[in-house]
Each structure stands twice: as C-alpha cells, then as structure tokens.
Amino acid sequence: MTAASRQAAPSRLFCRRLAGLLVLDPNGDEVGRIRDAVVTLRLGHTPPRVLGLVVEVPHRRIFVPMTRVNGVESGALILSSARLSWRRFEQRVGETLVLGELLDRRVTEVATGNEVTVVDAAISPVRGGEWILDQVAVKVGRGRRGPVRTVSWDEVTGFSLPEERQGAANLLAAFEKLRPADLASLLHDLSQKRRAEVAAALDDERLADVLEELPEDEQVELLAGLADDRAADVLEAMGPDDAADLLGELPTEDAERLLQLMEPREAAPVRQLLRYADDTAGGMMTSEPVILSPTATVAEALARIRAPELSPALAAQVYVVRPPYETPTGRYLGLVHFQRLLREPPATLVGGVLDLEIRPLRPDTPLAAVTRYLASYNLVAAPVLDDENRLVGVVTVDDVLDHILPSDWRERLLADDLPPAEGSSPDQPAGGERAADWGGAAGGPGSGDPPGSGN
Numbered sequence: 001m002t003a004a005s006r007q008a009a010p011s012r013l014f015c016r017r018l019a020g021l022l023v024l025d026p027n028g029d030e031v032g033r034i035r036d037a038v039v040t041l042r043l044g045h046t047p048p049r050v051l052g053l054v055v056e057v058p059h060r061r062i063f064v065p066m067t068r069v070n071g072v073e074s075g076a077l078i079l080s081s082a083r084l085s086w087r088r089f090e091q092r093v094g095e096t097l098v099l100g101e102l103l104d105r106r107v108t109e110v111a112t113g114n115e116v117t118v119v120d121a122a123i124s125p126v127r128g129g130e131w132i133l134d135q136v137a138v139k140v141g142r143g144r145r146g147p148v149r150t151v152s153w154d155e156v157t158g159f160s161l162p163e164e165r166q167g168a169a170n171l172l173a174a175f176e177k178l179r180p181a182d183l184a185s186l187l188h189d190l191s192q193k194r195r196a197e198v199a200a201a202l203d204d205e206r207l208a209d210v211l212e213e214l215p216e217d218e219q220v221e222l223l224a225g226l227a228d229d230r231a232a233d234v235l236e237a238m239g240p241d242d243a244a245d246l247l248g249e250l251p252t253e254d255a256e257r258l259l260q261l262m263e264p265r266e267a268a269p270v271r272q273l274l275r276y277a278d279d280t281a282g283g284m285m286t287s288e289p290v291i292l293s294p295t296a297t298v299a300e301a302l303a304r305i306r307a308p309e310l311s312p313a314l315a316a317q318v319y320v321v322r323p324p325y326e327t328p329t330g331r332y333l334g335l336v337h338f339q340r341l342l343r344e345p346p347a348t349l350v351g352g353v354l355d356l357e358i359r360p361l362r363p364d365t366p367l368a369a370v371t372r373y374l375a376s377y378n379l380v381a382a383p384v385l386d387d388e389n390r391l392v393g394v395v396t397v398d399d400v401l402d403h404i405l406p407s408d409w410r411e412r413l414l415a416d417d418l419p420p421a422e423g424s425s426p427d428q429p430a431g432g433e434r435a436a437d438w439g440g441a442a443g444g445p446g447s448g449d450p451p452g453s454g455n
Contacts, residue, residue: 011124012122012135013122013123013124016103016119018034018037021075023064024077026070026078029082032058034053034054037052037097037098038051038053038091038098039095039096039098039123041094045153050130050132051095052065052066056185061088067080068080068083068084097189097190098121099171101190105117107159108156116139119139121137138156168198180206180213184214187199187222188215211242216245216249219246219249232262235247239288241284255274273287276363278403280365280367281384281395284367285395287327289318290304291319291326292304292320292321292325293320298345298346298349302346311396313398317336319332320336327390328390328392329390331388331390332360332385333351333354334354358377360384361395371400374395374397374400379397380396382395
C-alpha cells in the first residue's frame with residue numbers, strides 16, 4: 001500500500017461494512033474474510049479497546065490482532081504481516097464480539113433517556129497504536145424502520161447490563177450472504193442465549209438449512225427453544241431424512257407431538273423413515289429424489305436436475321417409475337445417469353434410455369453392505385425399493401459418510417480439528433493468542449505496527 005493511499009483512506013471503520021470484507025496479506029494473497037471484531041469493555045464511559053478481528057479462513061476462524069492491520073485498499077483489508085496464528089479462534093472471558101453480541105442491543109441515550117437499538121459500531125485508531133470502539137449507530141423505535149444516527153460511545157449507556165430481549169435482525173443483515181454451513185459455524189461460536197435469539201430471527205427455510213449443518217446436540221437445543229408450532233414448521237422445511245434424524249434424537253413423546261403438528265403430507269415421509277433402523281439403507285435414505293414418468297423427455301430430466309436446491313449426489317441421476325410419483329411410488333422401472341442425459345437428444349423419452357443393470361437396495365440393507373455396494377459400482381447414489389418393488393428412497397454417498405464418520409465429526413470440524421492452512425509456517429505461534437502474545441501492549445494491540453484505516 002502506498003503512503004498516498006493510506007493518507008486518503010478515512011480512519012474510522014464501521015463493523016457492518018467490515019463483515020465479509022476480503023483480507024489480503026502484504027503480497028496480495030487472499031487470507032480470508034472478516035466475520036467480526038473482538039473488543040473488551042471497560043469501566044465507566046471509557047470506549048472499549050479493540051483487540052483484533054475474527055477472520056474466516058478455510059475450515060476455521062482465526063484471530064488477527066489489530067497490530068497486523070495495515071489498512072483498507074480497493075475494498076480489501078491489507079495485513080502488514082503474513083505471520084498469523086492458524087488455530088481456531090476461541091472467545092476468552094471478558095471479550096465481546098461486536099457483531100455477534102453488541103448489535104441489536106437495547107441501550108439508553110444519556111441525554112434524552114430514550115431507549116434505542118444498536119445497528120452498527122465504529123472503530124478508530126488512537127495514540128499508541130491502539131484501536132477503540134468510539135461510536136455506535138442507533139435506531140429509535142423497535143420497528144424495522146426508524147431514524148438512525150451515530151453517537152459517541154459515552155452518549156449511551158447499558159452495554160454492561162445483561163441483555164434479556166436482544167434481537168438479531170442487524171446481526172443477520174451483516175451475514176445475510178453466508179452459506180448455511182458458515183452461518184452454522186457462526187452460531188456454534190455464540191453463547192446459548194445468542195444462538196436462541198438468532199434462531200428466532202431466522203425464517204423457517206434458512207433455519208432448517210442451518211440446523212442440518214450443526215451437531216446433533218445443538219440441533220436439539222435450538223429446536224427445543226422454539227415454540228412447538230414453529231418447531232413443526234422448521235421440521236417441514238428440512239429434508240425428510242434430516243428431519244427424521246433430528247426427531248430420532250428427541251424423546252418419543254416429544255417427537256410424536258411435533259409430528260402431529262406437522263402437515264400430514266410433510267409428516268408422512270418422516271414417519272416412514274423413522275420406521276427403519278438408523279444403520280440401514282432405510283434409515284439413511286433420502287425420500288425426495290428426482291422422480292419421473294417413462295414418458296418424460298431428456299429435456300425435462302435435465303431441467304429437473306438443474307434445480308439449485310438439489311445436492312450433487314441427488315442430481316447425478318433420475319429415477320423412472322409408474323405412478324404415483326411420490327415415495328413410495330408405483331413400480332420402479334430404472335434410472336438414468338445425468339451423463340447419459342447429456343448424450344441424448346432433448347426429445348428422447350427417459351423410458352427408452354434406462355440403466356437396468358443397477359441392482360436396487362432393500363430398506364433393511366445394513367450400512368456395511370451399502371458402503372461396499374456404492375464403492376463396488378462407483379455410485380454416488382442408489383435406489384431403495386420395498387418388497388413391492390416401489391421406490392421408497394435413495395441412499396447417497398453423503399448419507400453414508402454421515403454414518404461412517406465419527407459421531408462427533410461436525411463438532412470436530414467446527415472445533416478446527418484440521419491441519420494448518422496451506423502455506424502457513426510450522427513455527428507460527430499457537431492459536432487463541434491475543435495482541436500481548438504478539439509483542440503488543442497487554443490486553444490490546446501494540447504500537448509495533450501502524451494502525452489501520454479504511455472506509
């Protein structure tokens with residue numbers, strides 16, 4: 001970064017604008033994206049000290065001290081050093097996440113006594129190389145609309161008090177473009193109270209997607225925190241196999257109560273999946289594959305597998321049956337691989353290009369046999385038929401991996417049980433260190449590096 005560009009950049013950074021910003025090392029190589037800022041609250045009206053940033057890198061979140069921030073240029077945060085700790089960020093006692101914990105907080109204006117909602121916060125460099133959170137943007141009123149103004153930190157009070165009814169709208173707005181797995185990682189790092197608030201603010205479809213990416217104990221915790229009617233709506237938005245897996249973790253009477261609240265048409269495939277043992281093809285299968293009649297054309301089949309909500313494994317092939325066309329279907333006729341669809345004229349009927357050599361599985365086929373079957377035939381999915389040769393579901397390689405991986409694999413992924421990112425140095429400091437461990441002042445960024453600036 002040139003001296004001219006540093007001088008031209010404003011010194012105050014608003015944290016919601018930082019969310020998702022690309023982080024580059026001094027060579028211009030991508031490090032990750034900003035997910036939050038870490039501050040420590042102080043007594044009285046003294047502005048919080050900014051300790052650093054939480055940056056999302058492949059498979060984890062790491063802590064980047066403010067001493068490593070050089071500035072913002074061309075829409076990216078530039079680091080002054082590539083020497084970083086690559087271990088997963090863990091929030092320490094006394095630390096506060098700006099986006100995760102301060103946004104949506106109800107505070108009081110000192111001058112007027114009015115209660116306002118925090119919608120953003122600004123950090124600025126000060127003497128000695130430190131950064132502080134010196135301003136907050138607040139909104140008057142509780143509705144979505146309302147005047148927003150920026151005030152100094154000492155013009156409001158209430159941040160040190162436990163927040164009983166904190167919303168999550170502004171937090172979610174800052175991360176609205178996150179993939180479900182990334183939002184699940186964000187939730188995993190929040191307190192139980194804050195997770196419940198975020199879950200309450202998500203719409204049913206989004207919450208369903210996020211639940212599918214969380215460890216089972218956190219799924220159960222979040223579902224238990226919802227009203228029964230809302231929980232039933234979220235279960236309806238989940239895939240039947242994921243909903244069945246989640247209900248299988250609940251006490252029988254709780255699961256039955258939620259099934260009764262679900263729409264009968266949505267509950268039926270879930271009930272069917274719950275009949276099978278967990279480690280069988282029936283217990284693992286997905287009951288919503290791409291199903292077509294034999295008179296459907298190749299063009300129709302290709303249009304169906306292009307649906308963005310389909311996983312790659314489910315989009316790999318279509319299943320051809322007699323009516324009805326929902327599981328359990330009419331008599332199963334065969335399947336067509338997507339590569340065969342690509343080689344056929346669009347007007348060709350799928351009933352004429354069936355692969356009849358793939359032997360279907362039965363619902364009681366054990367996990368070990370399913371695994372050998374997919375490996376032997378190099379398949380990513382296989383049909384499951386009942387005794388009447390009706391298609392009842394499809395087992396995908398994703399389903400099998402969920403069952404053969406250790407039961408805590410999601411927790412281990414979220415806890416960063418992974419090797420350092422490519423290019424990281426083996427002699428880098430251990431993760432979780434704060435600015436004091438990097439040669440800065442105790443408890444905050446040191447003065448060894450120039451403070452950042454940005455827009």
